[in-house]
Amino acid sequence: MNRKLITIAVGLLAFAxxxxxxxxxxxxxxxxxxxxxxxxxxxxxxxxSSIISCPGDPIDTLDTINEQIKIILFNDNTWKYWKxxxxxxxxxxxxxxxNTDAPDAYGIPYSELESQWSIWLVDDASxxxxxxxxxxxxxxxxxxxxxxxxxxxxxxxxxxxxxHAAFAGKVRVSKYMHGYGNVVxxxxxxxxxxxxxxxxxxxxxxxxWVEAGQVIGLGGSTGRSTGPHLHFETRHKGYAFDPxxxxxxxKGELRKQLFVLKKKYFQxxxxxxxxxxxxxxxxxxxxxxxxxxxxxxxxxxxxxxxTVRSGDTLGKLAVKYHTTVKKLCQLNGIKETTILQLGRxxxxx
Ligand SMILES: [Zn+2]
Numbered sequence: 001m002n003r004k005l006i007t008i009a010v011g012l013l014a015f016a017x018x019x020x021x022x023x024x025x026x027x028x029x030x031x032x033x034x035x036x037x038x039x040x041x042x043x044x045x046x047x048x049s050s051i052i053s054c055p056g057d058p059i060d061t062l063d064t065i066n067e068q069i070k071i072i073l074f075n076d077n078t079w080k081y082w083k084x085x086x087x088x089x090x091x092x093x094x095x096x097x098x099n100t101d102a103p104d105a106y107g108i109p110y111s112e113l114e115s116q117w118s119i120w121l122v123d124d125a126s127x128x129x130x131x132x133x134x135x136x137x138x139x140x141x142x143x144x145x146x147x148x149x150x151x152x153x154x155x156x157x158x159x160x161x162x163x164h165a166a167f168a169g170k171v172r173v174s175k176y177m178h179g180y181g182n183v184v185x186x187x188x189x190x191x192x193x194x195x196x197x198x199x200x201x202x203x204x205x206x207x208x209w210v211e212a213g214q215v216i217g218l219g220g221s222t223g224r225s226t227g228p229h230l231h232f233e234t235r236h237k238g239y240a241f242d243p244x245x246x247x248x249x250x251k252g253e254l255r256k257q258l259f260v261l262k263k264k265y266f267q268x269x270x271x272x273x274x275x276x277x278x279x280x281x282x283x284x285x286x287x288x289x290x291x292x293x294x295x296x297x298x299x300x301x302x303x304x305x306x307t308v309r310s311g312d313t314l315g316k317l318a319v320k321y322h323t324t325v326k327k328l329c330q331l332n333g334i335k336e337t338t339i340l341q342l343g344r345x346x347x348x349x
Pocket of ligand 1: 140150152153154230231232
């Protein structure tokens with residue numbers, strides 16, 4: 001039996017098993033939610049863009065016990081999980097704070113934001129694709145620029161080059177906007193929104209569902225732009241942060257699967273390249289502080305006292321605590337001739 005046949009046989013077996021399970025009884029909503037939670041989370045390492053390792057053509061789709069998760073088999077003997085978007089789209093994340101015209105659909109005051117969020121950028125059933133693999137323009141970084149705030153990064157390109165959706169999601173905005181030119185804004189299942197500006201052409205419209213890697217438009221120079229480039233933003237709760245926190249655009253990789261987004265990344269001057277150095281430095285300082293604290297704690301733990309009882313002499317105590325009379329005198333500010341009073345606490349170490 002060749003590999004392809006084995007794959008199909010295994011697939012059919014999996015299908016048969018799962019099918020048998022699903023026909024026995026209906027799963028409750030709670031069980032389905034639980035199944036969603038136990039999707040294996042792979043180890044933390046950079047995620048290659050899915051266009052770099054593009055799978056073959058899909059040949060079949062299998063159900064799993066989680067009705068939202070399907071298995072897609074490809075003609076190159078590979079398979080992957082696929083999340084059916086219909087249930088996702090019904091969730092509040094895609095109905096509440098939904099505005100097909102404005103860059104910020106949330107309108108949350110900065111003071112009401114939490115201090116940080118842990119965000120699973122991708123899991124086994126979702127993918128990442130680098131929107132455009134390239135080098136960020138030296139003057140196209142995130143942060144203050146000519147007295148204004150640059151809310152994203154700029155990737156120079158040639159007009160007409162394909163621009164890919166970073167993650168699966170629902171298109172919230174696709175229109176011409178002052179400054180952005182033709183812009184597509186996508187809200188993703190991980191809670192982030194991504195912006196793609198200055199497009200020469202948009203392939204999607206508001207409320208469309210897009211998969212990670214789908215070509216949502218073509219690069220261009222529309223709006224406030226001096227040459228063809230992609231203006232790309234990542235936002236959470238309406239606030240922009242440097243996309244480089246999560247994406248290495250030169251390698252086309254997602255830096256991590258689990259991203260701890262800190263509120264401070266939304267600040268005017270926050271920038272991945274500077275803050276990352278600062279954070280490393282902070283971590284080093286934290287380690288140093290921890291070590292100093294540990295030493296202090298160990299020193300405190302090493303201090304020992306002895307309560308003077310009848311018959312105790314400095315000589316006897318020195319032997320008992322493996323020290324010297326001289327040291328005992330130093331520790332307690334006494335002389336060798338000092339008479340030890342009963343009940344007195346002497347430091348012996
Ligand atoms: Zn820009």
